[in-house]
Amino acid sequence: MVLQTPPQPIVTWEPLPDDYPLPDDPVENLQQPSLAAALTDALGANDRIRSEMLIGSNFGIVATVRKRIVVKAPDWFYVPQVQPVAEDVIRRSYTPNAEGAPVAIVMEFLSNEDGGELSIRSTPPYGKLHYYEQILQVPTYVTYDPYELSLEVRCLQDQHYQIQSANSDGRFWIPELQLFLGMWYGERLCQRSYWLRWWDSEGNLLLWSLEQAERERQRADQERQRADQERQRADQERQRSQILAAKLRELGIGPETLTEES
Numbered sequence: 001m002v003l004q005t006p007p008q009p010i011v012t013w014e015p016l017p018d019d020y021p022l023p024d025d026p027v028e029n030l031q032q033p034s035l036a037a038a039l040t041d042a043l044g045a046n047d048r049i050r051s052e053m054l055i056g057s058n059f060g061i062v063a064t065v066r067k068r069i070v071v072k073a074p075d076w077f078y079v080p081q082v083q084p085v086a087e088d089v090i091r092r093s094y095t096p097n098a099e100g101a102p103v104a105i106v107m108e109f110l111s112n113e114d115g116g117e118l119s120i121r122s123t124p125p126y127g128k129l130h131y132y133e134q135i136l137q138v139p140t141y142v143t144y145d146p147y148e149l150s151l152e153v154r155c156l157q158d159q160h161y162q163i164q165s166a167n168s169d170g171r172f173w174i175p176e177l178q179l180f181l182g183m184w185y186g187e188r189l190c191q192r193s194y195w196l197r198w199w200d201s202e203g204n205l206l207l208w209s210l211e212q213a214e215r216e217r218q219r220a221d222q223e224r225q226r227a228d229q230e231r232q233r234a235d236q237e238r239q240r241s242q243i244l245a246a247k248l249r250e251l252g253i254g255p256e257t258l259t260e261e262s
Helices: 031-045 128-135 209-250 255-261
Strands: 054-056 060-065 068-072 076-079 105-109 140-145 150-157 160-163 172-174 179-188 191-199
Touching: 031 076, 031 105, 031 191, 031 209, 060 128, 068 128, 128 140, 128 160, 140 172, 150 172, 150 179
Parallel strands: 105 140
Antiparallel strands: 054 076, 060 068, 076 105, 140 150, 150 160, 172 179, 179 191
16 A cells, blocks of 8 residues: 655635734743743844844744644744834734745744644644644744753754754854854843853854843943043152152252253
8 A cells, every 4th residue: 555645735824814813822931931032132132133024932923724724823933024014003923925034933942741842743733843844834943941951953954854963062053043052051130040042153152131231331340440540540640749849849959950950
């Protein structure tokens, strides 16, 4: 018996109706919004976000599969270019191709209760991995397990995801942003944990806005200290000059004496 390959699903790109009820599922843990916010903050603080981009978290990405609307809300995603919306319009969701470019990067932070982030279920409700790989065809899919401290990056090759290898520093190259992605342990907003962070092609860490502000504060303090030291040196020079002038006057040596001798 010859096994038949299931036909590719018919996907169309139609903006979500205004009255469509979007899912309002709570996040699995408090770190998920913080992880997403930190990723975006670093890009913004380093001038790597443009007005035509769309970066979001827990935001509906829409496709119509076999005339049925499917919405998934990744924990973090990146679209390089989207069509602008009117100033009085709040974007509720994003439909690739109909509203701009395809989604370039999707990230999911795994929960300890649900394996849907790696599900390849190809029938409704579609598994997330299947949805991103076969329906949206997102070039880069990142999964991060904060419980196991496991970071995996999958890139689309020949219509299937291939797990990528980290470099010697444990970081993954993300071609869509021309940045490395990796884990970093430290504190942000009084929360000490492992974070996902960006590094540039030369291995420089992209600082968060708070870190940049702290670096600027330290630089300003150093400048003030240098200025104070210069003032102290100038004061000491003036004092030495005054003492020397006083001694010369005691000896009867002054500007007039020096002029007459010359």
